[in-house]
Amino acid sequence: MNDDYLDEDFMFLSRFIEDMAAVDEVLQDSYMDKAMTMNIESMETRTPCELHIEVDENNQVRIGAIPPLYYVETTVMPVFHHITLKIVKEK
């Protein structure tokens, strides 16, 4: 298990946010023989997530997060928290 993961199921919240912010791709296409590129100026996303909050022996809180493993309705549903992120392009 590497440093990005709190345990075998949950990654640290920082890693979760980094992955959500990984939108640094330039969209390329061509129109009328001209190449066109587009990129995202800003993005706001609200997504359910599962959180894993644990307290270590020094009373330090550690926060793990993952996107929901499944959305299928089951008898005992996992608890869905929500995270909203606003990501903007750096000038």
Added chain:
Amino acid sequence: MASTNKSWKLESFLDSLIVELDKARETLAVKAINKPLTYAVKDVNLEMQLFPSFDGNHVEFITARPGQQGASKIGIQLGSITDQQIRKTTKEPVTSDDVSIDLVDEIDEDTKQSLRKIGVTSVEDLNEVKKKNVDIEKASNRKVNYAKLAKLLSKARRGNSPPNVKNVHFNISKSGSTLQVEGNNLVLDNNYTPVVVFNGKLADLRGYGKENLEIGIDERDMNKDENELVVVSDPYTIYKMNLNHRKQ
């Protein structure tokens, strides 16, 4: 061993949340060095399903577990903050000359908590409150007695800055003899006039400060071999020196 089924204080949770967000921002900032197109996290809003609990002193939270109904929803919104805003809104850390109330064992936990609630975390904070004539007993619902607390904190501050004598010079002259004491933290309390006793007799303290003392002595009171100098610099500090006078 970390526990997942343990309640946590909101303050501890927020500390960790901010650390996680900072870590993510740092990683993205490093990425920006190599990639021309990069993104920054501007705002994070976390809505959580929690159960609060109150043990009589603190409110703590525990995350709802699968199948649990009726959880409270708490939303935490973290926005970007610039270093200038941090400077404006953050208290200066406790300096080496100051004493944090958390480190004073004589202050009971209830009093510490009452002080924290009114924003007092160090001796300097308490002095600032006193300077502004705030009735600290009233502000803390009569849980804090200023005079008692000031004494405890002064004692703790003195304990952190013990006197340190480096040199003592005898200046013998017909017009009047003096003893010059040099060092650090010799006198710290400006509200108290130090008392000096030389060979059992009250001496004339002509000048004093943090780094020096000038003591007028009568040459007839000096012994050939050993002399004793006792300085009471404040109600918590007494230091005694045995001095040998060597003629040069």
